Amino acid sequence: MATEMATKVDGVRPSTPRAIVSAAADESLPGERIETRTVGQVTVADPVMSARGVNVHYGDKHAIKDVSIDIGRNAVIAFIGPSGCGKSTFLRCLNRMNDTIDSARVDGEITLDGQDIYDRRQDVVQLRARVGMVFQKPNPFPKSIYENIAYGPRIHGLVAHRADLDEVVQTSLQKAGLWDEVKDRLEHPGTGLSGGQQQRLCIARAIAVDPEVILMDEPCSALDPIATARIEDLIDELRQNYAIVIVTHNMQQAARVSQRTAYFHLGDLVEVGATDQVFTNPRHKLTEDYITGRFG
Amino acid sequence: MSDAIDARARTSQQKVALGLRRRYRAERRFRAYGLTAVSVGLLFVVFLFASIISKGYTAFEQTFIRLDVDYAADVLDPAGTRDPAALADANYLALVHQALRAKFPGVTERAELHKLYGIVSGAAEGTLRERVLGNPRLVGSHETLWLLADDHIDMLVKGNVDRNLPASDRSVDDQELGWIDALSAAGGVAVRFNLKFFTSGDSREPEQAGVRGAVMGSLLTLLVTMVLSFPIGVAAAVYLEEFAPKNRLTDVIEVNINNLAAVPSIVFGLLGLAMFIEFFGLPRSAPLVGGLVLTLMTLPTIIITSRAALKAVPPSIREAAFGMGASPVQTVTHHVLPLAVPGMLTGAIIGMARALGESAPLLMIGMVAFIADVPKSLTDPATVLPVQVYLWASSPERAFVERTSGAIIVLLAFLLVMNGAAVYLRSRFERRW
DSSP states (O other): OOOSSOOOOTTTSOSSOOOOOOHHHHHHSTTOOOOOSOEEOOOOSSEEEEEEEEEEEETTEEEEEEEEEEEETTOEEEEEOSTTSSHHHHHHHTTTGGGGSTTEEEEEEEEETTEETTSTTOOHHHHHHHEEEEOSSOOOOSSBHHHHHHHHHHHTTOOSSHHHHHHHHHHHHHHTTOHHHHTTOTTSBGGGSOHHHHHHHHHHHHHTTOOSEEEEESTTTTSOHHHHHHHHHHHHHHTTTOEEEEEOSOHHHHHHHOSEEEEEETTEEEEEEEHHHHHHSOOSHHHHHHHTTSOO | OHHHHHHHHHHHHHHHHHHHHHHHHHHHHHHHHHHHHHHHHHHHHHHHHHHHHHHHGGGGEEEEEEEEEEOOHHHHOTTOOOOHHHHHHSOHHHHHHHHHHHHOTTOOSHHHHHHHHTTBOTHHHHHHHHHHHHOGGGTTOEEEEEEEBOHHHHHHHTTOSOTTSOGGGSSSOHHHHHHHHHHHHTTOEEEEEOTHHHHSOOOSSGGGOOSHHHHHHHHHHHHHHHHHHHHHHHHHHHIIIIISOOSHHHHHHHHHHHHHHTSOHHHHHHHHIIIIIIISOOOTTOHHHHHHHHHHHHHHHHHHHHHHHHHTSOHHHHHHHHHTTOOHHHIIIIIIHHHHHHHHHHHHHHHHHHHHTOOHHHHHTTTTSOOOSOOOSTTSOOOOHHHHHHHHHTOOOTHHHHHHHHHHHHHHHHHHHHHHHHHHHHHHHOOOO
């Protein structure tokens, strides 16, 4: 693969490279025009999801500008970047959570196993069963622990009998590393758990419907360091079975859990590549500035 | 340099110390305002309750007079057939009069007799008839009965007539006073619990008037209101809050709902008169129409409170459900509604309580008529508690004063029960998240 040079995705990018000057970069580097064409390795072999030329508008605001990226199987990709750079917005495009926002408009193509998820025939309910999501703030349903896990399989009709459901609940909680802590109190409310346990409950809830991709939107930002470490271990284990996309503000976390890292800046995907390379040898000036802590 | 900073710090501290006293004074003043406001409010409530209860509790008691009744066979059943139809038609009033004459044999003059007959309520006749029809063997026997006193005697016994006034200014003259005192001395006058107040409908005679008709009318009207307004209001709120696109049309609808909540209730009465009675031809004075009118009036309140309850459900719950692949309807029915129900119920009950106390719109649709029968169905003519209060308050008889307050007590008891239910439901269904 052309890892040494900027990857150009055919048929999507305009023929002339689009160059923009970011306000932040402009301030720190007067007179220098910073090009924000994506550099690094955008594509991977056999991607589970791939985005091509995605633009998102919130009303008049151009939140995501022409982003193309592949999500690999059985791997963790981290989205990093300063606040408001659009990484969460882009994440929410991947399971069409932006549909719930009236003013949001998404253009471009995002495919899951080769199928366009924004296709008219694509059912959004089915999509979300295949692309699960874990949110920034743990948000278990105000129901019992059991009901939290059982909800997904139940609405999607994945299980026929109560015994099967019990099994799904148990395996999901085991995969999320929560089983031993809650097996004696499955009927207790999920909201009564600690923050870290709640977040693992949300992860267990997401994997109960056996998705292909799990999207995590800053899953540890509301947790203490110990709970964060547990979630990070969990993410590493889950990689065996799922593709994981994680948005994080914590660069150490991105370096620890991910295999690939994508750096977003003011709606542009600036650089994407192997995590080691992005952190040790960033190719783009903006990436370097952010990683070395010069801004952001 | 450091001296200068020290000096500045000192003066800053002094300034703070100076300002501090002013701040604490302002705080104390502010608390005093609050306390005064609360005390004034409490004072008014206490005054209201004290006034109503002190005037109204006597409505739950009634004066009775003991008389020896002779069920004379020649009056009741001159033919001797014991035919129920004949017994029902017999002249029971004559028996009451006879009993009174027997009590006061000295009264012979026509006008005085008429006055004597007046100390017992007209209901006494019916009491005797009921007893005889229930047990025809009473004919020809004697019985000592406590018969309902007339309202002016009731007022005298309850101490509402000033004996020191000149006789011409009293509703009870000296002769009547003498009779009652004589009866009283012999233990022939008693004040007992007024069951009739709860079991009978309205009457022109205060001692026979009760709130049963108004209570039933209120219950039937509220039943219609609740059955219609809660489902319609909740459905409208859920659609507007969860499904409707946010555009100019929904904005207009929202503004209009808020405006409707502020429309004077009598306007809804006129609307009901024009629409339900004139156009659809529904009967006048019926709880059905009353309920429909109150539904129109309550709907905006229920929609607004239900929308507030839905808005209070944290968006993270919706996101969680959407993220799991729940459809919008599943999200609402499985997650949002259960969390919003306590708030919706509270809103609905507050709306109902308002509807219970409403009289103006019901005046327009004829529920202000004098109706002596207790309504049995949604289309029977009826009145409601607040209208009953209004009707009695505008009646001239002295005895209606206490009945007005008595009806208000019943109305307040209703409201207390409903608000208690709201508090109970709220704590029962409330879930934390």
